[in-house]
Amino acid sequence: MLRKIVISGEGGQGVKLMAHVLAGVLAEFDNNVAIDYEYDAAVRGGNITAKIVYSSQPIKNPIIEDADVFLKLSRQGSDFQAKRMVCEKGVCTEEEIPFKQLALEKFKNPKAMNMIALGRLLKILEVNIDEVDLMKKLPAKFVEQNIEAIKYGYTYKDAVP
Numbered sequence: 001m002l003r004k005i006v007i008s009g010e011g012g013q014g015v016k017l018m019a020h021v022l023a024g025v026l027a028e029f030d031n032n033v034a035i036d037y038e039y040d041a042a043v044r045g046g047n048i049t050a051k052i053v054y055s056s057q058p059i060k061n062p063i064i065e066d067a068d069v070f071l072k073l074s075r076q077g078s079d080f081q082a083k084r085m086v087c088e089k090g091v092c093t094e095e096e097i098p099f100k101q102l103a104l105e106k107f108k109n110p111k112a113m114n115m116i117a118l119g120r121l122l123k124i125l126e127v128n129i130d131e132v133d134l135m136k137k138l139p140a141k142f143v144e145q146n147i148e149a150i151k152y153g154y155t156y157k158d159a160v161p
Contacts, residue, residue: 002055004064005121006080009073011039011046014114017139019050021118024137025127026054034062047076071121073099073113086120088113097156103149112149119153129154 005022009015016037023033031054040046053062070082072091089098097120103112122129134147 004067005052006067007050007071015048018118115146115149116153119150123154
């Protein structure tokens with residue numbers, strides 16, 4: 001089955017890293033994966049969108065017009081129609097998660113928001129993270145904190161009453 005994922009945010013939020021790690025994880029489960037990035041020329045603060053298409057079958061057309069899952073990390077990011085939306089708190093009216101606030105409270109680092117969001121996305125996609133060697137998928141810098149943040153995001157909704 002062909003699945004389409006869109007991640008949108010601002011430059012500096014780690015959208016490219018999230019998409020790269022997600023694509024690597026999905027490929028590890030014998031999926032064909034296509035990834036495309038759209039971004040402004042600004043390094044920080046500009047819009048960035050990652051589009052990931054994956055399937056166990058060959059991908060004939062990786063273009064995304066509507067997504068299965070849309071993860072939106074800021075108001076600035078692109079808008080897409082999606083079957084399921086997950087957003088930073090205050091960005092949409094569907095599933096809102098305070099990724100940045102959680103990153104500050106739990107990890108004392110606002111940059112951990114992207115890994116918390118990635119964990120939530122992996123849960124939505126029904127990826128069993130216990131079967132993934134995250135250590136090999138992530139950059140060495142802050143790898144332990146990033147893995148902890150992914151696991152936290154993966155279980156976040158399960159822990160909320």
